[in-house]
Amino acid sequence: MEPFTLRQDPTAIALCRALFPAGKRLPAADTDALLSRMDAQLANQTGLQRSLKAGLLWLDNRHRLVRGRAFHRARPTQQQRFLDKLATTPVSGKLLRLLALPFKAAYVLDEQVEQATGCRQPVQLPAQVETFRWQQQITAARDCDEDMTLEADVVILGSGAGGAAAAYELACRGLAVVIIEEGQYYDRSHFTGKLTEVIPKLYRSWGATVATGNAIIPVPVGCNVGGTTTINSGTCMRTPPSVLQRWREQGLEAFTEQAMAPWFEGVERMLSVQQATTETVGPIGDLIDRGAAANGFLQRQPLMRNAQGCDGQGLCQFGCPTDAKQSTNVSYIPRALERGAFLFSGFRAERLQRQGNRITGVIARGQNADGRPITLSLTCQQTIVAMGSLFTPLFLRQQGVRNPHLGRHLTLHPAGVVNALFPDRDLANSRSIPQGYGVSDWEEQGLMFEGGTIPLAGHSLLNPLVGQDWVRFTEDYPHTAYFGFMIRDTSEGRVRRGPRRGLPLIRYHMNRQDFALFKRGIHALACWYLDAGAEQVLIPGLNRIVRIHNRTELERFLRSPLKPTDFLISAYHPLGTARIAASPRDGVCDSRHRVFGYPGLSVMDGASVPTSLGANPQVTIMAMASRAANMMARELLNDTDSTHTPPQGEYA
Structure with missing residues (x-):
C-alpha cells in the first residue's frame, strides 16, 4: 500500500486551490510546491498525516451530503462558495479551520508570500558569534556519554x-x-526569524498550551x-x-x-531597563497617542523595556538576533x-x-x-x-x-486585541517592536493598554477567514494596526495533569466582572482608532471578525448578547x-x-x-x-x- 501524500490527493489539491486564489499582490498557490513542502514536513508525523487524511475525507463527504458529489469534483467557484458558507457554521466551521490551518501555515510561511506583503526582510544574523568562558559551565545532555x-x-x-x-x-x-x-x-545565531525553525526550538509544544473554559485562551510558554x-516582548x-x-x-x-x-x-x-524609543515603537505609537489623547487619556508613553540598543527587527517573541533584549x-x-x-x-x-x-x-x-x-x-x-x-x-x-x-x-491577565485598517499608511508592522507603547490611566481599575503587534503568520493564521477573504486580509497586514490590553483578573483557574505528557490541562472561567472590564477595553481601543482616522475597526473573534465603521455600530455591537468566545483572547502571564x-x-x-x-x-x-x-x-x-x-x-x-x-x- 502506497503511503498517503497530499500532493497526489485530489481533495487536498482542490482545497489548496480554493483556499488560496490570487489576490491583488499575492499569487495563487503553487499547489504542487505547497503540498510537496507539507509532505516533507509530515514525513515522520504519522498522527498528523492520519488527521489530515480524515479531515479531507470529512470535507468530501460533507460536500457530498449537501451537493450530491465529492468536494474535489465540484467546479472551483462552487468549492469557494461552499467553503465560505461552511466557515460560518458553528461546528463545521471549527472543523474547517482546523483542517485549513496547516495549509495556511505552509502558504504564509513561504518567503515569496512574505515578500509580496512587504514583510520579508533579512534577519541580521552575526557572521560569527562570540564564545565566552562561562559557556564551559554548560553541559548538554546530547554531549554526555x-x-x-x-x-x-x-x-x-x-x-x-x-x-x-x-x-x-x-x-x-x-x-x-x-x-x-x-x-x-541557543545563542543569537539560532534566532533566524524563521518561525518553522525557532518555534519548535524555543516554545513548549509549538506554543500549543491552551486554557479552556468559557473561552479558549492560548497561553504560550518557553522551553x-x-x-x-x-x-x-521585553516589557518591564x-x-x-x-x-x-x-x-x-x-x-x-x-x-x-x-x-x-x-x-x-x-x-x-x-x-x-529603559524606555522604548520612538523609532523602534513605530507608527502605531503615534496612532494610539492621537486616539487616546482625543478621548481624554493622559498617561500615554513608550513602555519600559529590557532592550538597550534595540534595532527594531520586531523578533522579540522568537529570540533576539542581536542580544539587545536582556x-x-x-x-x-x-x-x-x-x-x-x-x-x-x-x-x-x-x-x-x-x-x-x-x-x-x-x-x-x-x-x-x-x-x-x-x-x-x-x-x-x-x-x-x-x-x-x-x-x-x-x-x-x-x-x-x-x-x-x-x-x-491560576490568574492569566487575559489580553484582548482590536485591529484597525489604515489603507493609505504603511504601519511597518514587521519593522517595529511588537510591544512598545502603553496607556495606563485605568491601571488602578485593572486595565492596562499595551501594544501587541504580531508577525504576518499570526495575522494570517489567527482568524476564521477562508478563500478570497483570507487572501485579502493577509494582503492588508502592512496597513492593519494592532494594539491590545490586559486585565488584572479576579477570575481564577486551575492546572491539572493533561492526557499527554508535556501538555497540562488548564481550566479557566472568566467571570462577569472581568468580562465587563474586557469589553470596556474593547470599547476604548475602538474609539481611539476611529478618532485616529481608521477606515474601519476590526474586532476579531474565534468565529468571525466584526467590522466597525462608526461609534453607532460599535455601541450596537457591544450592547448585543456577547460571551468571551466572541472575542480573540490570549494570555502570556500565568501566575x-x-x-x-x-x-x-x-x-x-x-x-x-x-x-x-x-x-x-x-x-x-x-x-x-x-x-x-x-x-x-x-x-x-x-x-x-x-x-x-x-x-x-x-x-x-x-x-x-x-x-x-x-x-x-x-x-x-
Whole structure:
C-alpha cells in the first residue's frame, strides 16, 4: 500500500486551490510546491498525516451530503462558495479551520508570500558569534556519554525569570549552584526569524498550551535556556503599589514598597531597563497617542523595556538576533555561570530525593546524541522549583506534595486585541517592536493598554477567514494596526495533569466582572482608532471578525448578547498556582518561598506570585526570587546580617 501524500490527493489539491486564489499582490498557490513542502514536513508525523487524511475525507463527504458529489469534483467557484458558507457554521466551521490551518501555515510561511506583503526582510544574523568562558559551565545532555552523580548546595529546576535570578543571587554568595533546564541553550545565531525553525526550538509544544473554559485562551510558554523570557516582548514593570498593599493585607507584611525597592532596582540594572524609543515603537505609537489623547487619556508613553540598543527587527517573541533584549539567557544565566554556577541543558527533572518530607536531591534524565538515556543524580541542601506556573504545580504534585492550593488560583491577565485598517499608511508592522507603547490611566481599575503587534503568520493564521477573504486580509497586514490590553483578573483557574505528557490541562472561567472590564477595553481601543482616522475597526473573534465603521455600530455591537468566545483572547502571564501566603491555610509556600511542610524545597517563579498583578510580571518574579534566594543564602551560610541588599558588583 502506497503511503498517503497530499500532493497526489485530489481533495487536498482542490482545497489548496480554493483556499488560496490570487489576490491583488499575492499569487495563487503553487499547489504542487505547497503540498510537496507539507509532505516533507509530515514525513515522520504519522498522527498528523492520519488527521489530515480524515479531515479531507470529512470535507468530501460533507460536500457530498449537501451537493450530491465529492468536494474535489465540484467546479472551483462552487468549492469557494461552499467553503465560505461552511466557515460560518458553528461546528463545521471549527472543523474547517482546523483542517485549513496547516495549509495556511505552509502558504504564509513561504518567503515569496512574505515578500509580496512587504514583510520579508533579512534577519541580521552575526557572521560569527562570540564564545565566552562561562559557556564551559554548560553541559548538554546530547554531549554526555555516561551517567553523572554530583553534589551542590542548591539545585534549581528551570532557567526562566525566577530560576535564573535565584541562581545569580546564590552564586554571588559563593554557593555551589546547579541549574537544570529541560530545553536547550541557543545563542543569537539560532534566532533566524524563521518561525518553522525557532518555534519548535524555543516554545513548549509549538506554543500549543491552551486554557479552556468559557473561552479558549492560548497561553504560550518557553522551553529553552531563558524560558519564557527568551520569547516575551521585553516589557518591564514593577509590582504596582496597590498590589503590594493587597499582599500585606493578606498577611505578607514584608512586601512593602521600601523593602522591595532595592530588589526592583537590582533587576532593572541587570536588565538595562529603559524606555522604548520612538523609532523602534513605530507608527502605531503615534496612532494610539492621537486616539487616546482625543478621548481624554493622559498617561500615554513608550513602555519600559529590557532592550538597550534595540534595532527594531520586531523578533522579540522568537529570540533576539542581536542580544539587545536582556532575557535571562543573555543576562542572569551568564552572570551566574561566571560566578561558578553550572547549567545542565536537555535534562528533565524526574524525581525529588527525600528523607521523610525533607528534600535532599534531584534525579534528572536526558538523552544523548546516540539516543541513549543519561541520568543526572544530584544531592543538595536546597532545591528550588522554577518551572513556571503551569508546570511547577504538576511536578510538585507528582512528587507527592500535598496542599489544597497547589495548582489552583491560576490568574492569566487575559489580553484582548482590536485591529484597525489604515489603507493609505504603511504601519511597518514587521519593522517595529511588537510591544512598545502603553496607556495606563485605568491601571488602578485593572486595565492596562499595551501594544501587541504580531508577525504576518499570526495575522494570517489567527482568524476564521477562508478563500478570497483570507487572501485579502493577509494582503492588508502592512496597513492593519494592532494594539491590545490586559486585565488584572479576579477570575481564577486551575492546572491539572493533561492526557499527554508535556501538555497540562488548564481550566479557566472568566467571570462577569472581568468580562465587563474586557469589553470596556474593547470599547476604548475602538474609539481611539476611529478618532485616529481608521477606515474601519476590526474586532476579531474565534468565529468571525466584526467590522466597525462608526461609534453607532460599535455601541450596537457591544450592547448585543456577547460571551468571551466572541472575542480573540490570549494570555502570556500565568501566575499563582503555588502561591506564597502567611500560612498553609492560604497558600503553598511561606513568605520566603519555602514549601510548607517540605524542608529543603522552595518555589521561585510565577507560580509563587500570590495574586494577579495587572503588570507584566518578569520584574516582579525576578525581584521576588532574588529576595528569597538571598534569604536562603544567608541561612545556608549562617549569615545573620539582615542588611544585605542586591549585589552591587560589575553587572549590577
